[in-house]
Amino acid sequence: MTMKDIKIELTTYKKEKPASDKLGFGQFFTDHMLIIDYKNGKGWHDPRIIPYQPISLDPAAKVFHYGQTVFEGLKAYVTVDKRVLLFRPESNFKRLNASNERLCIPAINEEFALEGLKQLITVDREWIPTEPGTSLYIRPFIIATDPYLGVSSSRSFQFIIIMSPVGSYYKEGIKPVKILVEQNYVRAVAGGTGAAKTGGNYASSLKGQEIASEDGYSQTLWLDGVEKRYVEEVGSMNIFFKMNGTVVTPALNGSILPGITRDSMIQLLKSKNIPIEERRISIDEVIEAYHNGTLEEAFGTGTAAVISPIGELKWQEERIIINNGEIGEVTQMLYDTLTGIQNGSLEDPFSWTIKL
Amino acid sequence: MTMKDIKIELTTYKKEKPASDKLGFGQFFTDHMLIIDYKNGKGWHDPRIIPYQPISLDPAAKVFHYGQTVFEGLKAYVTVDKRVLLFRPESNFKRLNASNERLCIPAINEEFALEGLKQLITVDREWIPTEPGTSLYIRPFIIATDPYLGVSSSRSFQFIIIMSPVGSYYKEGIKPVKILVEQNYVRAVAGGTGAAKTGGNYASSLKGQEIASEDGYSQTLWLDGVEKRYVEEVGSMNIFFKMNGTVVTPALNGSILPGITRDSMIQLLKSKNIPIEERRISIDEVIEAYHNGTLEEAFGTGTAAVISPIGELKWQEERIIINNGEIGEVTQMLYDTLTGIQNGSLEDPFSWTIKL
Structure with a gap:
């Protein structure tokens, strides 16, 4: 799986962006998301950036029953001179793999995940808010999708990244x-x-x-x-x-x-x-x-x-x-x-x- | 919410039933499922029996990130004289509410849930296997559906029951x-x-x-x-x-x-x-x-x-x-x-x- 395997399907409908003082945390989401599938025997495959949309899963999918799921949280910022900065993203993908190990979820390729994230941010770059204290919150997560009720590790997973423009945590100054x-x-x-x-x-x-x-x-x-x-x-x-x-x-x-x-x-x-x-x-x-x-x-x-x-x-x-x-x-x-x-x-x- | 509020939409396509020696555990599902929605301020509402189908959720739904989910497992049996028996179902719905309490999920009405289950079994009665040792495994579960990444209890949930015909656990006699x-x-x-x-x-x-x-x-x-x-x-x-x-x-x-x-x-x-x-x-x-x-x-x-x-x-x-x-x-x-x-x-x- 290399970067050129990432298929990109751009949205035909761009959502309206919320005002920066209305952002709050984790309630608005950008126009696109990244998905990579996993299947036993096939490994991680079919990386794609697609319009932000619902996930459709069998009601027996293991994530609904046995909590086989991991996630990460990190942020991207726009500097005053318009550079886009990510804060320690390699540490997040490394920790995601540590979580995967504990939860019996197959490891992801950390470099590939980071490249995919960069591409996703590039696609949704205009969603990164610029007001002081705001940022783009990034949520990579993995869910177990196998529609099977036996208590065992899933044979299929989805790795997904969604992104949310977030407001300043301290609008009126830091308050203990x-x-x-x-x-x-x-x-x-x-x-x-x-x-x-x-x-x-x-x-x-x-x-x-x-x-x-x-x-x-x-x-x-x-x-x-x-x-x-x-x-x-x-x-x-x-x-x-x-x-x-x-x-x-x-x-x-x-x-x-x-x-x-x-x-x-x-x-x-x-x-x-x-x-x-x-x-x-x-x-x-x-x-x-x-x-x-x-x-x-x-x-x-x-x-x-x-x-x-x-x-x-x-x-x-x-x-x-x-x-x-x-x-x-x-x-x-x-x-x-x-x-x-x-x-x-x-x-x-x-x-x-x-x-x- | 009373029993007459349960809307029933029957499937137009009945799945083929697996042979009783191929059932295994929790891998085949009946033709229908029961769903009841919950929303803060509105409570549990809109109970419905619908064709077994995928669940479609926002990728930010809390169940994918924060594990706010509970479930139960119980069985129905057909007797040799064709009666359908449920084993201690009140105990399961009572325990579901105990789990709800711990997970900050709103309580369900236990009597209503049992009545809904009975109606679902009636609709899918022909799915209960009859070979010795087989049964219908019933999986009630609740998932947090609120598309919000803050770590807090969800403001919306779905209560769902799916059912799976299961084979004898001990096909060749009990083996320690x-x-x-x-x-x-x-x-x-x-x-x-x-x-x-x-x-x-x-x-x-x-x-x-x-x-x-x-x-x-x-x-x-x-x-x-x-x-x-x-x-x-x-x-x-x-x-x-x-x-x-x-x-x-x-x-x-x-x-x-x-x-x-x-x-x-x-x-x-x-x-x-x-x-x-x-x-x-x-x-x-x-x-x-x-x-x-x-x-x-x-x-x-x-x-x-x-x-x-x-x-x-x-x-x-x-x-x-x-x-x-x-x-x-x-x-x-x-x-x-x-x-x-x-x-x-x-x-x-x-x-x-x-x-x-």
């Missing part, structure tokens, strides 16, 4: 969020699928989200599934704390998603000579740091928000207010630096961005 | 299976979704199945996610051991599926005055019972196979042979009794079967 520490429900456990980007982890997390919302909190802080003591993730983001001058984040232990934004933050912190540690962090340690005045900042990291500062944690009956509910200095620096690299307004000493 | 005890991967953990019938649990289990197959074993025995010490499930079945005259099965601890066949077996054993205990069972206890000669029988239970006797367990480097690799006396009695009640050849003192 309030987080509820979940004590009963669990997102993932070592030996499970927590380190893979697969539907089941997100399905499992909805209940925590619902409980947090009912209590007036916007997200859940997840503790480990074994002792319910160690910090894992926040909502669907990785989590960082700054305590006594050192930034800490949970080490990758098999149940935490190896976030690409997480990794970028770690590299940024190192380059700024700010102490950063990847290790186990108990919730007790965080509470104690709060009590002795050394809990300085907290934030989540992920592709959608880049950084989401945490202004309050609720643990049992106690409300932990962090940095007076304001965004911290290091958090702000990391946000400014990473978004600057992503949108091309700052130098990229890490070679993270790829020009289309 | 060989099971590998999994030491690294985990199916579920308390606080997660293990007690719900949702795709993520099955997606997570595929890797263990793959590892077992490569080692010449047919299924995985799952240990708990916390200590990796206590027996949970086998493949996608509940597990029972007979040790020193007492039958034991893991207690429902939040990470084990509350199997309807499991519950039926417990009731059957009690009615026969065979000691039955629901409690924690460590793998060490099973190994020790093997060594001191008191591990008498082992079997899995589930809708598909009813009972699957276990002839061998591999734990680390040790091969545990159970009852010389033959089906045990109690296992055989349970199988004969339950299948007899299900297919109407035995009295049903428990009122488990419902006549259509």
